[in-house]
Amino acid sequence: MVSDVYDFWLFDLDGTLIDAEWEYTRRTFDRVGDRLGRAFSDREAEILWHGLGGARNAQLHEWGIDPAEFWPAFHAVEDPAARAEATYLHPDAAFVADLDVPVGLVTHCQQFLADPVLDHLDIRDWFDTIVCCTDDTGWKPDPGPVSHAMSDLGVDGADDGVLAGDGANDVGAAWNAGLDGIHIERHDPERRGQCVLADYRIRSFEELLGT
Missing domain, CATH: 1.10.150 (DNA polymerase; domain 1)
Incomplete structure (x- = not known):
């Protein structure tokens, strides 16, 4: 299973693990x-x-x-x-809780919004580090916030890592930081209007679990 390949995982938040009504x-x-x-x-x-x-x-x-x-x-x-009240967890994201490796979150969602959402959904303890992008850290596809998360996790370039997200900026940030990139497509590709390249292109995280 792909989920067993990596030494650590990073995830985007909105559109990847959660969405708002x-x-x-x-x-x-x-x-x-x-x-x-x-x-x-x-x-x-x-x-x-x-x-x-x-x-x-x-x-x-x-x-x-x-x-x-x-x-x-x-x-x-x-x-x-x-x-927070309007936010729901994608069912296929539940596997994140079972990953037995360091796991981080790298999100453009600002901390004043991310904190209530994580607490409302009771998923904060899924992550060993949470990086909310700022002008200081940089914004994906800049590798800065990804590197910051890796530093927090205590991993480096010798470790095999991956970042999963729903946008081209997520995959770009992964590649710019030397990681593999997973693009999860939560929308009809025709509505996106472009093809997002990635190491893995999936419609559900279940595809990574062999289910």
């Missing part, structure tokens, strides 16, 4: 739109929430939206408690 996402973008004076369609909200178009800042620029205005507005309207 659509009603919460739609409500969030309505509030962001009110602040920016610019409405977001369902499709635009889906693209930005899930990163379907690749790098979100590049997508914002393409739509004529300044990321320096968007992200403060986005984080200002997010309600940590409401988001």
